Amino acid sequence: MRDRQFFAATRAPLAVAAALLVAGAAPPAVAHRAASPRTAISDPAQYVNPFVGTKPGGIDYGNGGGAGNTFPGATAPLGMMQWSPDTVTYQHGGYFYDDQRIRGFSLTHISGAGCGDYGNIPFMPFLGDTPVAHETFSHAHESAAPGSYAVTFDNGLRTELTTTQRSGMARFSYPAGQAASLLVDAGRAFNKASGSVTVGTDTISGYTDGGGFCGAGNHYRIYFTAHFDQPFAKAGTVRDGALDASRHTATGQSEGIAPQPPRSAQAQRLRQPTELVHPDAPATGSDAQAMVTFAPGSTVTARVGISFTSAAGAEANLDREQAGAGFDKLRDGVRSNWNDMLARIAVSGGTTQQKRTFYTALYHSLLSPCALSDVDGQYPGMDGQVHQNPDGKVQYADFSGWDVYRSQIQLLALLAPKEASDVAQSVLNQGAQAGYFDRWTLANGGTGVMVGDPLPMIAAEIHAFGGTDFDAADLLSRALDGRGNDKERPGHAVYDNQGFLPVNTPGEWGPAAGTLEYATADFALSQLAERLGDREDHDALLHASANWRNTFNADSKYIQPRTADHTWPSFNPNSGDNFAEGNGAQYTWNVPYNQRGLFDAMGGNASVTNRLDSFFQQLDAGPGAPYAYLGNEPSLFAPWAYDYAGRPDRTDDVVRSAVTTLFGDTPGGEVGNDDLGEMGSWAVWGMIGLFPMVPGRAELVLGSPLFQGITISRGNGAIIDIKARNASADARYVHGLRVGGQASTRPWVSADLVGQGGTLDFDLATTPDPSWGHDPKDAPPSFDVGPARAASGPITGLGGKCLDVDQGAGPTVQLWGCNGTNAQRWTLAGDGTVQAAGKCLDVDGSGTAAGTVVQAWPCNGTGAQQWWPRPDGSLFNPPSGRCLDDPQSRTDDGTRVQLWDCNGTGAQHWVMLNH
Known part of the structure; x- marks a missing residue:
């Protein structure tokens, strides 16, 4: 059954804030103009070398070998x-x-x-x-x-x-x-x-x-x-x-x-x-x-x-x-x-070797999932029974879920939405027959391999990319029920109650990674719920997607493993302990749907850019070093993170370096497992200069195209035409962009490009232009849990007393007679924090026990500073599972506020005025 306690704690319209919305600028529409001459290609199969990946192209780091x-x-x-x-x-x-x-x-x-x-x-x-x-x-x-x-x-x-x-x-x-x-x-x-x-x-x-x-x-x-x-x-x-x-x-x-x-x-x-x-x-x-x-x-x-x-x-x-x-x-x-x-991606320009690398990667991206049903529609289900598909429908199998949700499924849905719709229905059929969604399925059986909850996320991504010919409502309902299934989500009870998977969670071999994976799946499902008009489940799932904050250590500024008592064990970012096929340095970037929140917690764009520059000193360093490991999945989002930090020129550089040095057209042309098309698809996206950064949505962040002409035919009539003036291996830096003929300084495009088609015209050069895409308002959207428009004003409790930062500096937060000062002017921010006097409402020591003091503390992006308004007027702190409370319902000045079990009493009823 669906975890009703979790949904009761986090659902519904907010009592003291606006409805949950995107944090950041609204996506620009893709304007249309008369298409420039489209790129066409004859016999692209001639460029495919199926031997690529059959010989080790990199070091064997112990995650399946150094070959494709x-x-x-x-x-x-x-x-x-x-x-x-x-x-x-x-x-x-x-x-x-x-x-x-x-x-x-x-x-x-x-x-x-x-x-x-x-x-x-x-x-x-x-x-x-x-x-x-x-x-x-x-x-x-x-x-x-x-x-x-x-x-x-x-x-x-x-x-x-x-x-x-x-x-x-x-x-x-x-x-x-x-x-x-x-x-x-x-x-x-x-x-x-x-x-x-x-x-x-x-x-x-x-x-x-x-x-x-x-x-x-x-x-x-x-x-x-x-x-x-x-x-x-x-x-x-x-x-x-x-x-x-x-x-x-x-x-x-x-x-x-x-x-x-x-x-x-x-x-x-x-x-x-x-x-x-x-x-x-x-x-x-x-x-x-x-x-x-x-x-x-x-x-x-x-x-x-x-x-x-x-x-x-x-x-x-x-x-x-x-x-x-x-x-x-x-x-x-x-x-x-x-x-x-x-030919659904036709390219022109570039060298023969680049075309061979590109079309071989595309070929590998289209080998899986594999047909399981016969020509008459019959197939063996996950329940061991023979099932019958409707005419024209194919049941697919072999879902490398943890790998392919990052970019392969989106590429398949972009190019073949009909087949992708059948893939999504196949995922649903598997879940219905097995009673849960497995993480990695082969033929008609589950394996339990890897971590997270990726299969429902795959279906949500297909839906976002226009593959909608499946029962999405049933998929969402079963995915929500699966959140409370031990087979689908080991450790789900503690994840829902405390907001993270602690070290030694039974059934989890990478709990720090698993927390990020569950949160990402929750986000993708929240977006599916929104498209289906299910606002209630959208809000609850979006809240759950903020659980990454509960594994973010404000002192080290890394995602870290955490114990059940909320303490931080000793941590080395080079170590893979409590992660899955990666380490803390690599997994810290894995919040693809809320890069803005992550970057603010890490110290802002300048700090993030410096860390990324250090991280990309090596592109494929393996799981035991504090550098990128682009031969495996946990690092795949990170090259695109620069777009969110105002440095898309660095994305241009890192992505181009990766696709031209880590991928090739020879048998040793891959440095890590292709993983049923995931690595090949990442190379394809990188070479066309687009990337589906946010699981469950269809906006695309930008790099720079390797080819001068690219035409993407979606198989449903929509066409995307891309021109890249001066494109070459060296001319990798964007100096200008026109979207539908209109100049744009945004290193991203809205979902309209995927949904309706359109044109992109890039101007490229061999030297960086750090000013293009640098303005914070041009950054791709991030998705957080607070109101899109911050709400500000005094917050009152019992006796009409105001929540007050003592002396305007803290750390004490108390009840005090309302006086109109800034110490009593609180802001419900888009990142889920409650702020006053330049500080955030914070649970002392990230405590979880009833009676823990709540204070004003420098904002640090952690779960201890998350306060989610609920319909009864309470402010809920998710990691502790408790509410902001007036001790013993006192009303005298100087009363300090605390955490306490949520009880719906007046001592936990808070009202924001003048907002």
Whole structure:
């Protein structure tokens, strides 16, 4: 059930302040003018190098390796089948570029994860009558492109692969002189697996059971069917390393190979000794191996369908999607599908290498989520039951939630709002079937991997970007209920009651990070609630988004872990203790929706700019240094933070440096896991000079485009045209901008650009212009909990006495006869504070106990200075869960105010006058 106590404590219109609104300038509308000539591109697939990310491009910092962990094989956009070669030496994704030994071509893969799964049902062609563990090859005889892959082994045997969304086709060209053989292993995957295989006269079929992502207990079954264009010369299963032609059905299992680094609280507790990052696969497979042979010198075509639902589904997927097409036609068709998607961002100018880097990153951004439902709409749900989608709808799977909410989902929704709407409905379906929203889901199972509550946030982001064809109201309702579910939000009770996740919260392996993640999810959901007209839940969720303040230490000016008694344990910003794949220096910037509030707490724009400059002395320093770690997600917001501090020229510089040095067009062209398209999408946004900074909203903050011409076609008729005069690797600094033909000095654009389309014209130069975008009124909007327009006046309590700062200096705050002085003129500010005499109303020592003194103290941006007016006239302090109170209902001058349990009495009823 929804946590009603939390909502009762924080909801409703404010009694003494204006309604909750955006803090900052109202977004400018995107004016429209006649479009300049649009950028077009022919065959953008030619610029994609699927080998990018298959070789370590950076240091392995222990978060999944220093490579993109991508795969080079054949797949369609958002495809169920991802048919790719697997090398003997394992790397997440299945393919390690430096190893030129292929052990099979498996049907399913994950692109860029830091853990292993899939790699199911490898097909291994070979020569002779005895099964082999692998074959060698040279990269000179290998090629890959969107939708296709080909390699010729050193022995002359050639394999070509192509796919549709749920099926694939292989063409095996065997040299003459030796038996032409093929192994299909239904019991082998990257993790422990089991399976069953049946061999016919010209078919092989069966299923495989797998799971175990990141050591979790997820489980899935994949059915497959393979039809060959010629009957088998010999056929059977493998027993004792040889063909047994008398046995045509077999079952078996294998132990798997993928290392599983701990990525959940449970896995952290059970942490095993470090495993090899790149182990070699065992030479033998499972006992569920089919072996068939053909005439020497044959060219054999295999048509393969898969399904997560049923054997009949695999057959139907194959029949419907291939419809008898030949290999070349199928390959050309999937390339055309890729060109349709890739051309939705057409670029001109730039070098060939820059185009290759760009379109490869875009390609990786569009591999996931993956189709789970069959062509008839059936799919296995998170409840283990088969469900039916309406006609034309696709159920998607493989949600790397913690990663992709930052920019990949927004890019998908920008370019393909129809598909993105189905993704959002898929998230809702998962939550409805499981009874909660998991953080990282694979196929039809949850894994509990990472921290936070990202899946509802994904749906809110899709909605903000125009993917609205899903039941958003039901999604919001279930997400609100999920806030009180231990599986969805470990530690939710203490988070709601105290406003943060303390150190050692059960079920949390990164509570300081988890607090920020929950707060960000609450913010994104608040924006969805607002768009749906649900003001009550919007207000409550927006209040909850301020919980980041409860982990901000005003003395160190860092986000820090905190204990349940509200004290601060020893802290080193270089340490990752109580964070998730990052440290305090990196996570401190992770308040993307309220940079203004964070920056004020950190000391203002000048202080923030200096800290950012220091932070970006290194771009990919790993989780043990006080610098950026742009090979992983926790640092991804930080380069854009300069826009909020009046220094967009520094955003221009850092983002351009990152996309041109950390990303490339070679196999080592990524320094960290691509994470199902998240890192690729960040590079795409960076190269077009836009970024979706605020989860749950569609405003875009600005950098500078790398290309001189960019046209974004949204797939729904809206067009965004971008021109960047003088753009180059060095000309990275904005000196002028026209939005819809009108001059603008704002380093951001309103959601109208995403919703309606429009034009942006940049003037770029090789030297910075620190004056452009420097004016504080031009900063992108931040979103806080107080009134958009500050309310000021005396605050009275019992006996008509005024709340008073003693001697106009404090720290004592007391009741006193009203006298009209500044010591009694209070302001309800946009950041949730109550201020007078240049100070903030503050809970002494950030205490939480009833009776704790409330004082006037220098404003520091912490939760101890948050006071949220409620409908009964009380002022609620969220970290303590208590209210501002007149002790014993006294009315004599000099009575000091305190914290006390909220009780609705006159001693806690405060009224602001003359506001």
